Amino acid sequence: MQYSDEELVERYGAGDGESFRMLVERYQDRVYHIVYGIVGNKDEAEDLSQEVFLRVYRFLHRFKGKSRFYTWLYRLTVNVCLSARRKRKNEPGKIFSLADSSKYGDDPGEIELADESFSPLKVLQNREMAETIKSAINSLSEVLKSTFVLREFEELSYEELTRVFQCSKGTIKSRLSRAREQLRRKIEPYLNGTV
Amino acid sequence: MSCKKWKKKLSSYLDNEVSSRERSKIEKHLKSCRACFNQFKQLERVHRLVQSIQPEKPRPGFYERLSERLCQKKTTLREKLVAWRYGWQLSFPGVGKIAIAVSAVLLVSVSFYIWRSATSYEVNIKVFEEEYFRSQQMNSFVGELALPVFFEIE
Incomplete structure (x- = not known):
């Protein structure tokens, strides 16, 4: 049951x-x-x-x-x-920081994109991209990062996020907007023609 | 509205967290503004890339490792209780224990004696004050009687 x-x-x-x-x-x-x-x-x-x-x-x-x-x-x-x-x-x-994640025994290649194909070049590119995104997410401030992670990974609604963070919907909107904009700027050089 | 303000709304638009009125305004703007449209497309790509990252999972046996930690915590608490209970015996074996008990009794007795003395002293002062005022009244009464007698003699 x-x-x-x-x-x-x-x-x-x-x-x-x-x-x-x-x-x-x-x-x-x-x-x-x-x-x-x-x-x-x-x-x-x-x-x-x-x-x-x-x-x-x-x-x-x-x-x-x-x-x-x-x-x-x-x-x-x-x-x-x-x-x-x-x-x-x-x-x-x-x-x-994720820049020195190898010090902590993390293999950067272990995060893989779901749509990875068998082409070795694509695998490499995808891994590099995954690592870049991971690094960009990690560079966000703690509050922006946790709000972004709960929204993107767990797909929590804005209403649920206000309950988790005990703040207004406006604050959630602002945090997500800032987080996404910072990420976009960080990975902008990789964005064109990747997806 | 300036592009800066529209750009701030793109994230909520992406999450479908805008009103239908706002949605149509944003869509109208995106059709007319190339820069905002490009930025929105990039935000969409970021979103898709983040979504495509495979979720990280803990190593197998997560609950078992958690149970071990829970048991450790419980044991630690139990150990603390045992230590507290038997710490007295462990810290002060034999003669030391008797010495501490005697010292404690002596300390209580002396404290009680000092407290009692202080209280009785207060009572004595009250009695003294009453005696003093009574004697003062008696003196003035005697003085009133004595004076005329004295003049009569003169």
Whole structure:
């Protein structure tokens, strides 16, 4: 039987530990993808994704069902990422950028475009493009990046984004517009004739 | 409206988050302005490229690793409770424990004695004040009687 998120939360509140497992398994990929989009590093993404679910485990009783479970979860995810980035910035010499992602053991070639063909040149071009986009996304400010990632990766509506970030629709519009414009400028030389 | 203002609306237009009235205005402008049209096409491409990036997934066994961390957290809490409970015994074995208990009793007794003394001193001052005023009244009464007698003698 497929339970809704809210039913699982309710069951967990009633002491059903298995519900927590089901929630984790339902959302682990999405949370990981969002975290990876924000931090840009696999090890950190794994660590922070687990931190998100540890917090879910601790604070799920505080979820009152006023909003959808996933907006609550994504808010938690963004908070975990932003506070981790803030801590990292305060540690001298630990500012992470995708430009030096190899230092953290990430293989730049592992992000691949879905429409990759078998032509070696195209594969190379697509990988280069993917890396360029990844790097451009990572260069955005934390707030712009998290708003952009939730919109593009999770396709959250503007209404849902206002609930996640607790701000007005105008702010969301402005953030997305700025994020896209910055990305466009960064990858403008690659845009013509690529897609 | 200047192109700068139209360009700001392109992102919302791309997400279909504009009113139908605004949509038709934007579309009308895009038909007449080459620069804005090109910028919109580029934004569309950026969107398509980002969408085409394959989602990253965690390594298999994510829940198992999470469970381990949850168990560690629980153990740590349990360990803290145990440490708190037995820390007393571990920190102060044998004679040390008795010495601390005796010191605590002495400290309480001395504090109580000092508190009691301070309270009784206050009571004594009150009694003293009452006695003093009573004696003052008595003196003035005696003085009134004595004076005429003195003059009579003179």
